[in-house]
Amino acid sequence: MSIESVNPANGEVIDSYDETSPSQRENRLERATETYAEWRETPIQRRQVLLREAADVLRANAEEYATLMTEEMGKPIDQSRGEVEKCAWVCEYYAEHAASHLQDEVVSGEPEARTVVVHEPLGPILAIMPWNFPFWQVFRFAAPNLVAGNVGLLKHASNVPGCARAIEDVFREAGFPEGAFTSLLVGSDEIDDLIADERIAGVTLTGSDGAGRAVGETAGSELTKSVLELGGSDPFVVLEDAPMDETVETAVQARLLNSGQSCIAAKRFVVVEDVYDEFVDRFVEAMDEQVVGDPTDEGTDVGPQARPDLMDELHEQVEETLEVGGECRLGGEPIERDGAFYPPTVLTDVPEDAPADREELFGPVATVFRVPDEEAAIEKANDTRFGLGASVWTEDLERGERVARRFESGLAFVNELVKSDPRLPFGGIKDSGYGRELAGDGIREFLNTKTIWVQ
Numbered sequence: 001m002s003i004e005s006v007n008p009a010n011g012e013v014i015d016s017y018d019e020t021s022p023s024q025r026e027n028r029l030e031r032a033t034e035t036y037a038e039w040r041e042t043p044i045q046r047r048q049v050l051l052r053e054a055a056d057v058l059r060a061n062a063e064e065y066a067t068l069m070t071e072e073m074g075k076p077i078d079q080s081r082g083e084v085e086k087c088a089w090v091c092e093y094y095a096e097h098a099a100s101h102l103q104d105e106v107v108s109g110e111p112e113a114r115t116v117v118v119h120e121p122l123g124p125i126l127a128i129m130p131w132n133f134p135f136w137q138v139f140r141f142a143a144p145n146l147v148a149g150n151v152g153l154l155k156h157a158s159n160v161p162g163c164a165r166a167i168e169d170v171f172r173e174a175g176f177p178e179g180a181f182t183s184l185l186v187g188s189d190e191i192d193d194l195i196a197d198e199r200i201a202g203v204t205l206t207g208s209d210g211a212g213r214a215v216g217e218t219a220g221s222e223l224t225k226s227v228l229e230l231g232g233s234d235p236f237v238v239l240e241d242a243p244m245d246e247t248v249e250t251a252v253q254a255r256l257l258n259s260g261q262s263c264i265a266a267k268r269f270v271v272v273e274d275v276y277d278e279f280v281d282r283f284v285e286a287m288d289e290q291v292v293g294d295p296t297d298e299g300t301d302v303g304p305q306a307r308p309d310l311m312d313e314l315h316e317q318v319e320e321t322l323e324v325g326g327e328c329r330l331g332g333e334p335i336e337r338d339g340a341f342y343p344p345t346v347l348t349d350v351p352e353d354a355p356a357d358r359e360e361l362f363g364p365v366a367t368v369f370r371v372p373d374e375e376a377a378i379e380k381a382n383d384t385r386f387g388l389g390a391s392v393w394t395e396d397l398e399r400g401e402r403v404a405r406r407f408e409s410g411l412a413f414v415n416e417l418v419k420s421d422p423r424l425p426f427g428g429i430k431d432s433g434y435g436r437e438l439a440g441d442g443i444r445e446f447l448n449t450k451t452i453w454v455q
């Protein structure tokens with residue numbers, strides 16, 4: 001069987017890749033297990049050196065990788081370049097800080113005993129990754145885990161097999177031993193067997209809550225450690241003292257980055273009465289100015305959606321919302337041209353429980369809600385089953401921080417769009433999943449925090 005990668009901007013087949021057969025899967029898993037036994041004993045300084053090499057390989061081939069991402073999933077080319085650079089950053093971050101994150105912690109307990117907490121690797125970790133940030137999502141898993149002494153097995157999304165192959169090559173070229181990072185081109189129907197395999201020590205998934213529930217269930221029944229980074233429906237709260245120029249400009253970016261396909265995109269704009277009309281008018285105008293088009297063109301702001309079926313699903317959510325009473329202020333219909341192009345869209349007056357209120361809209365569609373005041377804004381922001389990111393816009397920084405502390409989310413930003421940063425923990429609560437990636441919390445997720453007591 002082969003997997004085809006298809007360019008969503010024009011529907012053309014880019015390449016086709018052989019699926020990993022059952023015997024190849026077994027060989028790769030066995031190889032990963034053997035490599036782990038040596039890799040965990042390799043001094044961390046050496047692992048850090050190799051991670052720095054990976055950053056160099058990424059930068060040396062940045063244009064090739066950026067083009068590949070843009071072709072396979074339609075990301076505007078300048079954003080693809082930015083993604084490669086961010087991957088190099090996370091490699092460098094852990095190359096510099098891994099040893100300090102993993103330092104033994106001597107705890108002065110009983111006077112007669114020496115007690116120390118150590119962080120040891122667990123083994124081969126399975127990473128099930130999505131297509132939306134096809135390099136970044138993988139590197140933010142791989143960099144901390146490989147430097148900590150685990151090895152990685154990647155099951156990438158089926159529409160980005162070329163990216164999966166290219167990432168495997170990055171680690172090979174950087175000098176990592178064979179088996180340290182392995183891509184398996186398998187379908188999601190093979191995931192349960194992999195999680196159940198006793199050689200797999202942990203599993204992490206980034207994707208929809210449906211996929212998260214399936215993986216979490218299997219991991220639970222196998223007692224395999226899991227981390228789930230799922231969807232979000234982030235609120236973007238605009239208070240009456242928000243700096244309006246900056247707020248509108250960032251609102252557009254926060255909704256349209258990656259053509260709207262980001263778990264931490266702002267999706268529900270919650271605006272207080274006093275500035276509602278001004279915000280909506282200016283936001284609609286600014287959304288309308290964005291250039292939708294060929295993602296390889298330098299001036300494109302919004303490319304195609306990554307797959308036609310994903311665009312159809314998004315459009316259904318918009319139609320169902322309008323059927324129950326929402327108003328469409330901009331966009332709202334697929335663009336008539338080849339490829340899966342959906343325009344920047346703004347919905348207002350959306351009734352409670354409409355899809356645009358309750359579900360994640362994974363595309364360039366913003367929903368704006370009117371609320372009387374700050375208290376109601378916080379209530380609306382938290383009235384969702386998701387809990388990934390949230391932001392608030394106000395001139396008063398103390399007020400902003402007070403509101404940020406009341407958000408039910410893993411990430412809360414004041415006067416900035418929600419973003420990931422290698423130095424800060426990233427992850428959600430509620431239906432957005434559990435566990436953390438990045439920073440010290442992220443590197444310790446798949447480690448054995450072991451207590452040693454010497455009497």
Ligand code: NDP
Nearest residue numbers: 129130156157158188191207208211214230231263360362
């Ligand atoms: P999925 O969640 O289905 O895919 C993400 C990854 O999980 C892929 O590698 C996929 O493999 C795999 N997968 C899917 N189902 C299972 C399963 N039952 N068991 C194990 N692995 C599974 O995302 P879609 O591509 O279908 O996108 C649908 C929606 O998911 C989006 O509209 C968006 O709402 C959300 N999403 C959220 C992301 C985030 O960053 N949080 C990223 C991507 C999507 P395969 O590709 O082979 O099916």
